[in-house]
Amino acid sequence: MLSVAVDEKKCTGCMKCMRKCPTEAIRIREGKARVMEDRCIDCAECMRFCPNRAWIARTHPLSVLSRFKYNIALPSPALYSQFSRDILPNTILKGLKELQFDDVYDVTFACEFYGVVLKEFFDHYRERRPAISSLCPVVVKLIQVKFPDLTDLLVPLETPRGIAALDIKLRKSRELGIKYEDIGAIYIAPCPAKIIPIVQPQCKEVSPLDAAVSIADIYGLLLSAMRKINNNREELHLSGGSGISWAITGGAIRYLGIENCLAVDGIYNVMEALEHLEDEKLNGIKYLELRACPGGCVGGALNIDNHFLARNKILMLIKMFENRKPLDREKVEELYKKQFFTCDIKPKPLPMEPLDRDTMRAIQKVKERDKLFETLPRIDCGACGAPTCRSLAEDIVQGRALITDCVFKLLEKGKS
Amino acid sequence: MQNHETGEFLLEKRFSIEGGDFIHAGEVSSAIKKILKDIGIRSEIVRRASIAAYEAEINVVCYARKGEVTFRVTQQCLQLLFKDEGQGIVDIELAMQEGYSTATEAIREMGFGAGMGLSNIKKNVDRLKIDSEVGIGTCVEMIINT
Numbered sequence: 001m002l003s004v005a006v007d008e009k010k011c012t013g014c015m016k017c018m019r020k021c022p023t024e025a026i027r028i029r030e031g032k033a034r035v036m037e038d039r040c041i042d043c044a045e046c047m048r049f050c051p052n053r054a055w056i057a058r059t060h061p062l063s064v065l066s067r068f069k070y071n072i073a074l075p076s077p078a079l080y081s082q083f084s085r086d087i088l089p090n091t092i093l094k095g096l097k098e099l100q101f102d103d104v105y106d107v108t109f110a111c112e113f114y115g116v117v118l119k120e121f122f123d124h125y126r127e128r129r130p131a132i133s134s135l136c137p138v139v140v141k142l143i144q145v146k147f148p149d150l151t152d153l154l155v156p157l158e159t160p161r162g163i164a165a166l167d168i169k170l171r172k173s174r175e176l177g178i179k180y181e182d183i184g185a186i187y188i189a190p191c192p193a194k195i196i197p198i199v200q201p202q203c204k205e206v207s208p209l210d211a212a213v214s215i216a217d218i219y220g221l222l223l224s225a226m227r228k229i230n231n232n233r234e235e236l237h238l239s240g241g242s243g244i245s246w247a248i249t250g251g252a253i254r255y256l257g258i259e260n261c262l263a264v265d266g267i268y269n270v271m272e273a274l275e276h277l278e279d280e281k282l283n284g285i286k287y288l289e290l291r292a293c294p295g296g297c298v299g300g301a302l303n304i305d306n307h308f309l310a311r312n313k314i315l316m317l318i319k320m321f322e323n324r325k326p327l328d329r330e331k332v333e334e335l336y337k338k339q340f341f342t343c344d345i346k347p348k349p350l351p352m353e354p355l356d357r358d359t360m361r362a363i364q365k366v367k368e369r370d371k372l373f374e375t376l377p378r379i380d381c382g383a384c385g386a387p388t389c390r391s392l393a394e395d396i397v398q399g400r401a402l403i404t405d406c407v408f409k410l411l412e413k414g415k416s
Numbered sequence: 417m418q419n420h421e422t423g424e425f426l427l428e429k430r431f432s433i434e435g436g437d438f439i440h441a442g443e444v445s446s447a448i449k450k451i452l453k454d455i456g457i458r459s460e461i462v463r464r465a466s467i468a469a470y471e472a473e474i475n476v477v478c479y480a481r482k483g484e485v486t487f488r489v490t491q492q493c494l495q496l497l498f499k500d501e502g503q504g505i506v507d508i509e510l511a512m513q514e515g516y517s518t519a520t521e522a523i524r525e526m527g528f529g530a531g532m533g534l535s536n537i538k539k540n541v542d543r544l545k546i547d548s549e550v551g552i553g554t555c556v557e558m559i560i561n562t
Contacts, residue, residue: 149459275446279466354456362455363427363489 001199003042003058003192006033010054015382017046017055022267023146027395028385039352041141042193043267043292044301057192057302060211062218065100068184068210070172073101074164075188077108077247078297079215080317081310087226089244089317093236095226099218101186103172104236108243110164113332115242115256117157117341122258122287130262130277130285131155135246137193138292139270140202140347147274148349153288156343158203160246161187161194163340165208187212190300191293203343214302240325241318248314249296253289263289265296355397369397377408425488425495427455433476433483435502438526441477445469448487448496455489457562464540465494465560471533472498472556478523479503480553489562493542496558504550512538
């Protein structure tokens with residue numbers, strides 16, 4: 001399953017996505033972008049850089065709500081950064097409730113619980129290599145595909161969004177006498193990738209979340225809904241600054257007091273950090289917080305606001321709610337005993353195939369590829385539909401392209 | 417290390433390293449790692465080869481004017497040959513000890529030269545041979561059985 005798709009009517013084959021794709025998963029065929037599914041890591045760089053809005057997130061439409069008898073919105077902490085500075089989290093949560101949801105759950109509240117358990121995890125962590133945060137589905141997929149040996153290092157805890165969903169669904173099911181399956185936990189997502197662990201669970205056998213709706217899709221509706229809310233004193237926003245801090249890279253590390261942490265964001269930086277880790281150049285680091293988007297979830301491709309402004313807004317909120325109230329430790333213990341944080345399954349390594357499963361043939365292909373590459377113009381013009389001359393050489397060796405796909409080679413052939 | 421010990425090679429790649437070029441240090445070992453992944457070598461072997469190649473590459477950058485790398489894949493093993501023109505090693509046995517370093521202050525300031533290079537190489541390869549002549553250069557030959 002891919003978290004993005006191409007709208008062929010809008011795609012002009014302009015190659016912007018192909019050039020930006022960090023795993024070289026995109027080719028242009030018959031003038032349209034095509035994705036090689038086994039290479040895609042759902043980072044949405046293609047969507048971010050498309051000038052024609054041809055990439056569509058495969059998040060759920062709002063109509064998904066009709067599948068359930070009772071719907072609960074669980075917004076990504078990044079949502080709090082998407083409005084003007086005078087709109088506070090409580091207003092946003094009330095707006096969601098006004099929208100079409102029966103209830104909302106403040107995910108930043110669950111982030112606070114998660115932080116406590118994560119700190120506990122690191123107090124007992126004695127491994128030589130650092131543990132890697134498992135919150136960003138792009139990072140999880142990237143590790144499974146390109147750094148399969150590192151999958152064991154992913155922090156084995158359910159995500160805050162998952163914990164939030166379990167907590168509210170079980171509670172509502174009991175309170176209202178509705179079946180657990182009839183309650184929809186709908187994540188309000190800042191990026192397309194959040195759909196992946198819902199369809200392919202990474203921690204529990206069945207995902208606690210039921211659907212993911214894009215922030216961009218509901219933004220307009222939410223703005224009008226917020227204008228309609230009443231001024232009652234209903235407190236939906238429950239977290240302090242530490243919970244909100246999870247929206248930005250490195251935000252939570254400051255609160256947790258885990259020693260020797262490294263926080264990295266942006267997909268290319270994340271890949272570099274993982275290369276370093278693979279080569280054992282990150283000795284002494286205990287926790288590696290990796291986020292695929294610039295700035296963390298505030299930089300997700302489905303957000304509205306610029307990620308620098310969004311980060312600034314989050315910093316303001318952290319300060320505003322800094323000393324709001326002490327953390328509810330009893331609640332954390334209760335959820336811990338219920339095994340909300342426990343992972344029943346682990347992400348499996350999904351290593352990219354070598355050039356051939358037979359080593360001898362793979363070596364032959366490396367030789368052919370490198371020899372072909374020497375004959376290509378090496379200007380990475382992209383006209384052949386591959387991002388680089390090197391990738392074209394590989395495509396040819398793998399039978400996915402022809403040498404005459406290269407315009408220079410075609411011209412040469414025409415002349416002779 | 418003669419060819420008859422290791423058999424005919426199936427693949428050979430050559431690279432050169434510029435002494436003192438810290439910005440590009442690590443590119444040769446990355447290229448080697450990429451090839452090993454392309455041909456489907458077991459990840460544990462890839463890891464060991466990458467670490468050994470990286471350390472050897474850094475040594476050339478730190479202590480030599482230039483170096484040549486020959487990387488070979490045979491039926492049974494990987495061969496890595498790093499040959500440089502540089503200051504050479506006075507006492508190889510001493511240089512192999514963890515923490516022993518002749519790195520200058522400038523190199524240490526860049527985060528290199530902790531004296532772990534050669535010992536780290538030794539830990540990750542199956543056979544290691546070092547020839548060195550002071551003032552002329554060093555030749556490091558590594559073999560990792562596949």
